[in-house]
Amino acid sequence: MIQPNIMEGGHQLHHPLYMTAQNTTSESDLNIRLGRYDNVFDSENQKGGSSSDDQDQQVPKKRFNRRHTRHQIQKMEAFFKECPLPNDKQKKELSRELGLTPLQVKFWFQNKRNQIKTQHERHENIQLRTENEKLSADNVRYREALSRHSLCPNCGGPTPTIGEMSFYEHNLRVENARLREEIDLNSAIAAENMGNPVVNPLLSSTVPPRPVQLGPPAGMGGEMYGGATGDLLSEPNEADKNIIIELAIAAMEELIMMAQMGEPLWMTSLDGASVVLNEEEYIRTFPRETGPKAAGFKCEASREASVVIMNTINLVEILMDVSQWSTIFSGVVSRAMTLEVLSTGVSGNFNGAMQVMTAEIQVPSPLVPTRESYFVRYCKQHADGTWAVVDVSLDNLRPSPAVRCRRRPSGCLFQEMPNGHSKVTWVEHVEVDYRDVHNLYKQLVNSGHAFGAKRWVATLDRQCERLASATATNIQTGDIGVTTNQDGRKSMLKLSERMVISFYAGVSASTTHTWTTISGTETDNIRIMTRKSMDDPGTPPGIVLNVATSFWLPIPPKRVFDFLREENSRSEWDILSNGGVVQEMTHIANGRDTGNCLSLLRINSDNSFQSKTLILQESCTDQTASFVIYAPVDTVAMNVVLNGGDPDKVALLPSGFAILHNSDRGIPGGSLLTVAFQILVDSVPTAKLSLGSVATVNNLIAWTVERIKASLSCDNA
Template structure:
């Protein structure tokens, strides 16, 4: 979910506020359109200390030829617990036209898992875990590898967070950036779009080509997640590693699940890769980006990570329906999104060549086939 405050909040005290917001609610796949919404958000703290945050749609106030989503009264109650935790009750009530959702995603969307209260609560829980990890001071030395200071640990986590946000913003079917479907791209539709990177210290300058595809796998989500995040199996799908030896140089746990972590990987002693893997009951991600040796050394010593140029690629793994729980090994199949961001020209004014598109298309098609072969073979052995 991506939102922004478009109006000043006001109220009689700090415990009461009303504001206007617009948001895009997203699923990490180009096959599921985002849900746009303009709404008023009302926040109030009750006398018992409980907070109420309520949203209601304002979409009828703005002209639109097609209204695909209207946010009926929705929101959450947040109650402080005596043990330092919070109890959150979330209600999601939306009127929506989902006819443009691709068929393979309709069971997930119709179940409410894609845009529902369970996903928002899981996302909130994961964010709390990340914040706790950033603020933690009692970190065992064996957990951090080449990171030697708390400042270096925080800088690496901050860089990983920016990498994840960049990936999620580049893989969804946003209204801001339109996808083009490549013809003759194979069994799956490969969607591409280009972006110009200019004067952004966090991205290399030039023309960036985004390519993504989503498809179904007859393998439980947890198994797909564990396969893709494991550095020992990376050579089975990562073409760019050229089958080389992958070594984990640093590891930061940032959640209760063993799969929630940030890693620094070294490939053949000549390539560094920053990777974050994360999972919750509604979905999993494995996101990575090549990083410069010099820039990463600055980060490991606690330097500013905002000037490290990143072009993240990776995977989003979702259950294929309401009965396929992420944590259940024996559950149903997976919906896997594979996405790449590649700098195809260092000159922002250059035109995209057909050769660049063909190369990226070949890269994504080969990666998909390798993943299918690897996880299907593993699934057959376990069966």
């Protein structure tokens, strides 16, 4: 069997894939030096002690009549953070677990929601009162200033005294009111157009919530977008805000029609597998365009519908919260931020919310450039109860030659269904420049499958299943050796989520990444990228080297996915487990498909270096893509996680595979496979990358690709 030269150039890599027994220091080493497995599942960390509920019952309180025990309240508080609107099944499960009736659980959650709503309204009321006092103080100040001057600046005549209801004082009040309306103009227009203005009881006028300015995410400055696009990301001025609001309202109308209309606007494709947009009919139907199509751009439009396991309110909240949106769609959104909130919507929900955003949409491969967009996002609840969220590009306000993607009105409709489900109708409509896409991915991108509505809906469906699994109380552990309690299960899922997000962030061709090609042909490119890791408890400190390559396989995606995720075939491609027996210690299902699961693997080998190595692995699949993502983990830290400890302190560097469904070279059902590793090449963050380290990782990834092709019998692919 071929073995890579892991010591080439005299530089040994500080990574679990290449460690020997001599340079392993301890079990808790944060540089992911894997120790022994003897005490991972011992009983010394089992919980003990007495409950505080008995003390509450033994010492009755005179002034309070506690209906629920402290344990019951803590459990319901924890569940409320995950799901504030439980369905009937979840209420029954909670009642059985806590010894309450379903009605008691229902009333507790109702009271909790009302309490939070009251707190929010009280806070909003304080803000409005402060604003009212400020306006009143401004008015008094103007009147006092007017009375101190003997001559009017306009006509030169005497000014009226305080208290006189003169023509000048009337004009002053009118001007004061006009200034106040101008401050709140943008949000007021949004609220009035949706028919639900916010009434300020203190001012007796329609005043929307005060807009909130949001800055870039932590660790990212405004220069992150760089180049000519920097002008697009400056804060909109007042004139632009009026245009943005009108554009968003028009885009909402177009999205509703695009989501509901059939032929001749939408036509069935030749293969009958999808619907395509009739561009001529689109131009006739929507003459109020957002601008002419740029030279060299191509139109890409798609529509997809599905039913997901989540209620509409939570879905709307995900899309209107940039942090939740980029987390749920981490495989699609490489990075995003809110530049300015024009309206927060009606108090208590996002009806009428409007915000200016920027985002990069990705394909998990360094060979496909991300699509960067500067757009406004507008949310509205319609009369029939349907929620809609629409995006539309704003780059026409400040044209730039660097813009490579324009979003025509795109977004989704959410319709409430029984049992906490929702019907989602997604529309993606963009104009893009395909020139920088690698030949290997051109067919996938040109077909619209790489960035289309089907991928968004499939990702959302899979993530909704994962969230439902994370909040489930009925855990099926099976007979695979190690079982976890509910707290341990949640900690493992949280750790795995961070691992998956880190993998996505390290494999795309984002504008913040600088990939370097070290070898390649028309169908095989190996690219590297370095980054410094400092002061991050979730990543070992030092120089991290990302290496990735993408290639085509004439093999159905499901076969490739099953081969890479199953522990029985792991030794055929993984140098870490080569020659050892891989055993699955923990299995957590998080979706309908059996391939959607989280596993903790142990490698048993005669080699002291490989013996009892632990690997955390998450595999997931949907109609458009499949992923197998894994990371070696420290045994001591993993023992803490299995007992419900904080997973954020577990250091890991993920590696894995992204499989996109594609056919090429006349062979249907082919796969585009991306292989990516993140490797610590030096534990000193200020060190320089050596050529020996580059040669070593080049050999490693080339060997892995060769073994995969050989095992799948496609050496000539």
